[in-house]
Amino acid sequence: EDKVVQSPLSLVVHEGDTVTLNCSYEVTNFRSLLWYKQEKKAPTFLFMLTSSGIEKKSGRLSSILDKKELSSILNITATQTGDSAIYLCAVGAGGTSYGKLTFGQGTILTVHP
Amino acid sequence: GAGVSQSPSNKVTEKGKDVELRCDPISGHTALYWYRQRLGQGLEFLIYFQGNSAPDKSGLPSDRFSAERTGESVSTLTIQRTQQEDSAVYLCASSLFLGVGGRSYEQYFGPGTRLTVT
Numbered sequence: 001e002d003k004v005v006q007s008p009l010s011l012v013v014h015e016g017d018t019v020t021l022n023c024s025y026e027v028t029n030f031r032s033l034l035w036y037k038q039e040k041k042a043p044t045f046l047f048m049l050t051s052s053g054i055e056k057k058s059g060r061l062s063s064i065l066d067k068k069e070l071s072s073i074l075n076i077t078a079t080q081t082g083d084s085a086i087y088l089c090a091v092g093a094g095g096t097s098y099g100k101l102t103f104g105q106g107t108i109l110t111v112h113p
Numbered sequence: 114g115a116g117v118s119q120s121p122s123n124k125v126t127e128k129g130k131d132v133e134l135r136c137d138p139i140s141g142h143t144a145l146y147w148y149r150q151r152l153g154q155g156l157e158f159l160i161y162f163q164g165n166s167a168p169d170k171s172g173l174p175s176d177r178f179s180a181e182r183t184g185e186s187v188s189t190l191t192i193q194r195t196q197q198e199d200s201a202v203y204l205c206a207s208s209l210f211l212g213v214g215g216r217s218y219e220q221y222f223g224p225g226t227r228l229t230v231t
Contacts, residue, residue, distance in 0.1 A: 004155075032217040041202055041225035042117075043156070048219045088155060092217055099144060099169060099210075101220060103155035 002027045006089050006104035014112050017079050021107045023089030024071040032092040033065055033072050034101065039085045046074070079111045115139075117223035119205050125229045126195055134190045134226045138207030143185050146206045146220060149174075156204060162188060163210050195230045202227050 003026045013019055025033065032050045036043035047056040049065035049072060056063050060079075065072045076083055086108050090101040118137040126132050138145045147159040158172040162182040173179070177196075182188040192199055206220040 034219060036222075041227070042204070042222045045219045045221060048217065050217060090156070099161040099163060100146065100158040100172065101148075101156070102158070103148075105155040 002091065002093060002102040004089055004091050004102050004104035006087075006107050008107060009105065010108040010110070012110045012112065013079055015080055017111075018075065018077045019079060019109060021074040021076075021087050021089075021109070022071065023074070023104055024069075025089075025091045025102075026070065027091045027093045027102065029094040030067070030070075030091065031094050031098075034090045034092065035063055035072075035074050036088040036090065037085045038088055038106070043088055076109075079109075081111050081113055084109060084111045117205055117207050117221055119203075119223040119226050121226055122224060123227045123229075125231060128197060128230055129194055131191065131193045132195055132228060134192075134203050134205075134228070136188045136190070136205030136223060138186070138188070138205070139221055142207035142209055142221075144208045144210040144218075144220075145182055145188050146208075147180055147188070147190050148204045148206065150202045150204060150225075152201070159190070159203075192228075195228075197230050200228055200230045 007022045034048045035046040047063045054065040060077045063074045086106040088106045089104040120135045145162045148156040150156045160180045161169040177193045180190045202225040204225045206222045208220045209218040
C-alpha cells in the first residue's frame with residue numbers, strides 16, 4: 001500500500017524565520033510528488049516534482065525531490081503570517097494507481113507576528 | 114469555469130438519509146477525482162473518472178457510496194443511508210490527462226462540501 005509521511009506534524013515560528021517541511025514516501029511506480037497549501041477547505045497547488053523536474057522555486061517557496069532517499073522538502077524563507085496553513089504532500093503513482101494521489105497527514109504551520 | 118466548483122458548501126443531514134454532492138470541474142479537464150478529508154487528517158482518495166473509461170472506484174469505503182459523471186462535465190457523489198462516520202469535507206479535483214503513461218498533471222481542487230451527519 002502506498003504511504004506518505006510528513007514531518008513535523010505542526011510547527012510554530014515567528015515572522016522572518018525559515019522553515020523546512022519534510023515528506024517521505026513509499027510508493028510503487030512513483031510518477032510525481034506534489035505540494036499543496038490548505039488554508040480553509042480547498043488545497044491550493046504549489047509545486048509538482050517529477051524525475052524530469054526535481055527542484056522548483058517560486059518566490060520565497062522552494063522544493064526539492066530526492067528520489068534516492070524517497071523524500072522531498074518544502075522550504076519557506078522569510079515567513080509571513082499569511083503562510084500559516086496546512087501544507088500537504090501528495091504522491092502520484094502509475095500502474096493500477098494511475099490518476100489518484102496519496103496524501104500525507106499534513107504539517108500545520110503557524111507563523112506569529 | 115475559472116475553477117472547480119462544488120455544491121452545497123455545507124450540508125447537515127440526519128443519520129440514515131441520502132445525500133448528493135455536486136462537482137463542476139474546470140472546463141477542458143478530462144479527469145475528475147473525489148477525496149474525503151476527516152477532521153485533522155489528510156485526504157483520502159475515493160474515486161477517479163477519466164473520459165469514457167471505467168472509473169477507478171477503489172477508494173470508495175462501502176457500497177453506500179457511489180458517483181457518476183456525465184461525459185467530461187459535472188459529477189455527483191451520492192452517499193446512501195448516511196452514518197456519523199461519513200461526516201467529513203468532501204473535495205473534488207480535476208486535471209488534464211494525456212493517457213496512462215503520459216506526463217503527469219497537477220490536480221486543482223474545489224472548495225469542498227462539509228458534510229455533517231447528526
